[in-house]
Amino acid sequence: MADKISTRSVTTTTQEKSVEEEERKLEREFRATPKLNKSPLHGLWALTNRDLVKWYKNPIQLIISLVQPVVWLGLFGKALNFGSFISSSVPPAQQQAVYLHFFGVTDYFSFLSAGMLSFIILFTAAFAGMSVVWDRRFGFMNKALSTPVGRGAIVTGKVLQSVIRSLIQAAIVLVIAILFGMNTSHLSVLTVAGSFSILFLMSFGLSSLFVMLALRSSDWQTQMAIINLLNLPLLFASNALLPVTIMPGWLQNVVRVNPVSYANDAVRQMLLGSTQQLAPLWADFSVLIGFAMVLGALGIVLSWKLLSK
Amino acid sequence: MSSQESVSVKESSQRPIMVEVENLSKSFGQLKAVEGVSFEIKEGEIFGFLGPNGAGKSTTINMLTTLLKPSGGTAEIAGIDIHKHPNEVRRNVGVVPQEYTADEDLTGLQNIILCGDLYGIPRSNSKPHAQELLKLVELEDAANRKVSTYSGGMRRRLELACGLINYPRLLFLDEPTLGLDVQTRAAVWGYIRMLKEEYHMTLFLTTHYLEEADSLCDRIAIIDHGHIVKIGTPAELKENVGGDVITIGVAEVEPDISGDIAKIPLVKDVKKNGNQYRIKAEIGEEASIQVIDTVRSKGLHVRTIALTKPTLDEAYLELTGRTLREEETNRQQMFSQRVTMMKARR
Numbered sequence: 014m015a016d017k018i019s020t021r022s023v024t025t026t027t028q029e030k031s032v033e034e035e036e037r038k039l040e041r042e043f044r045a046t047p048k049l050n051k052s053p054l055h056g057l058w059a060l061t062n063r064d065l066v067k068w069y070k071n072p073i074q075l076i077i078s079l080v081q082p083v084v085w086l087g088l089f090g091k092a093l094n095f096g097s098f099i100s101s102s103v104p105p106a107q108q109q110a111v112y113l114h115f116f117g118v119t120d121y122f123s124f125l126s127a128g129m130l131s132f133i134i135l136f137t138a139a140f141a142g143m144s145v146v147w148d149r150r151f152g153f154m155n156k157a158l159s160t161p162v163g164r165g166a167i168v169t170g171k172v173l174q175s176v177i178r179s180l181i182q183a184a185i186v187l188v189i190a191i192l193f194g195m196n197t198s199h200l201s202v203l204t205v206a207g208s209f210s211i212l213f214l215m216s217f218g219l220s221s222l223f224v225m226l227a228l229r230s231s232d233w234q235t236q237m238a239i240i241n242l243l244n245l246p247l248l249f250a251s252n253a254l255l256p257v258t259i260m261p262g263w264l265q266n267v268v269r270v271n272p273v274s275y276a277n278d279a280v281r282q283m284l285l286g287s288t289q290q291l292a293p294l295w296a297d298f299s300v301l302i303g304f305a306m307v308l309g310a311l312g313i314v315l316s317w318k319l320l321s322k
Numbered sequence: 323m324s325s326q327e328s329v330s331v332k333e334s335s336q337r338p339i340m341v342e343v344e345n346l347s348k349s350f351g352q353l354k355a356v357e358g359v360s361f362e363i364k365e366g367e368i369f370g371f372l373g374p375n376g377a378g379k380s381t382t383i384n385m386l387t388t389l390l391k392p393s394g395g396t397a398e399i400a401g402i403d404i405h406k407h408p409n410e411v412r413r414n415v416g417v418v419p420q421e422y423t424a425d426e427d428l429t430g431l432q433n434i435i436l437c438g439d440l441y442g443i444p445r446s447n448s449k450p451h452a453q454e455l456l457k458l459v460e461l462e463d464a465a466n467r468k469v470s471t472y473s474g475g476m477r478r479r480l481e482l483a484c485g486l487i488n489y490p491r492l493l494f495l496d497e498p499t500l501g502l503d504v505q506t507r508a509a510v511w512g513y514i515r516m517l518k519e520e521y522h523m524t525l526f527l528t529t530h531y532l533e534e535a536d537s538l539c540d541r542i543a544i545i546d547h548g549h550i551v552k553i554g555t556p557a558e559l560k561e562n563v564g565g566d567v568i569t570i571g572v573a574e575v576e577p578d579i580s581g582d583i584a585k586i587p588l589v590k591d592v593k594k595n596g597n598q599y600r601i602k603a604e605i606g607e608e609a610s611i612q613v614i615d616t617v618r619s620k621g622l623h624v625r626t627i628a629l630t631k632p633t634l635d636e637a638y639l640e641l642t643g644r645t646l647r648e649e650e651t652n653r654q655q656m657f658s659q660r661v662t663m664m665k666a667r668r
Binding site: 048049070157160 | 384387389409412413415417420421423425427428436439440441442443444447448
């Protein structure tokens, strides 16, 4: 390093140096006036992409996050062999009628597969808040806040990366479910697209919720507690694992205010042609559009208030 | 005296003011972190905040960089009000935070470009500029390596480069050399001086290292318990201690000329010890010449003379009543400092 500097100073005369300096100054001034993008959305994709790059550069994280739904599908889905409750002397047509009555489909595995799509979305969205906590802890949040990037863009970036990740994981879970024997008779481009638009809305709403809860927190233990507190009730007090019709009346009322139930209901109606429904398809969509819009807007409004103390 | 005053007034009016802070304060619940701080920073100046941990240095920087909303008072940066136009302030200043904030999983170059994106700088501009900045901080060879492989000094330099991506007129540096070894610290000081001299940038830094404040800053504000105790050039702060010490050795032990030396206006105190006089004086450089003149005018001969300047340590002690101490801070701050130190030593 030292010789480099000395040789440079020997070879350049003072005159050359001043010319060089002048050039550098001009270049600097020329570049010093870039036309800045001042739209409130600038930086949104940069922030989203930052988290996505971290995710796909680390495939172990993806694999581990997929293990859980696969275990549920493989062990829970196959273990709950409801067919064994029905005497084998009952003719198959009547067996199917019993299944259709409770589950709306002819086998439990398909019923659970649809539930697993919302399961993976719920669990991915829950951790959207964690990356906010880490960014705060390691100072990246303060760096972002000291730039003119929109406060809303910071929050929306966190939500978007979670939405994109959760939808990709849901797609992988769907493929695995089909390989494991999910009923594919209703599968088409339209039903898959419809299902994923419902999952998008659910993911957007849930991710906004968890990001919002993490906005002020820099403590990951608290955040973990919040995740556990919300995740399991949202899962069990929904129709993800079991049909709502077999639940006691009070629980049915809880299930009916849980947006996850409407996502499951819509996915089952579209993807599996379920005959049992919680609400008509248009109502499912309305509930989830409302859910995503309200929580998304709330997240942006709160980010203006909470991100600076 | 009056001519000196008019000169300083003229000088300050010629140099535009970059930062003007008036009565800025911030309280967190009961705790008053900053209480009515007022100061000015002129363009092209290196201004330092010196004080112990928890004195309110970072809180003040965070208010000026619009991360925290002040509880009271006003501040203008380059004539822009931090309350009314926070985004304009953000576009005009660069921030080098205390922590290492670069994303470990991205490369150095990607990190700088990400910063550029956050400022809304088009990639066509930010890409070449990022390369320039990496060259400036001598990281061009490591540009495409993940930050997780960087050493502490490299990370600090990367933070510096990130803080410069938006061509700031004013750069905030929060504890720029925290946890760095002596060599890297000297390198960072070199960059800071270069930014002032070559790029005519205004710099505002906080530190709790006395030698850092002393050697880098044009002016220092000593801050303690949320108050500015004193503002001045390092020399002025030291003079505050009670002056320089001149030790003069005279060939002749008799006669005693202490009384004559004491008559010099700059001299405060004289003590004779054999053929040596220990003289406390205000401006040592000027006073020593006058002392020599006095000695010679009495027909005596000067053998030795020494001038010792008070250190900033003593000034600090005098002003705050204690040496710089490590004070306990809150958990989050401790954590982030630990992370910073840990990465710095890697």
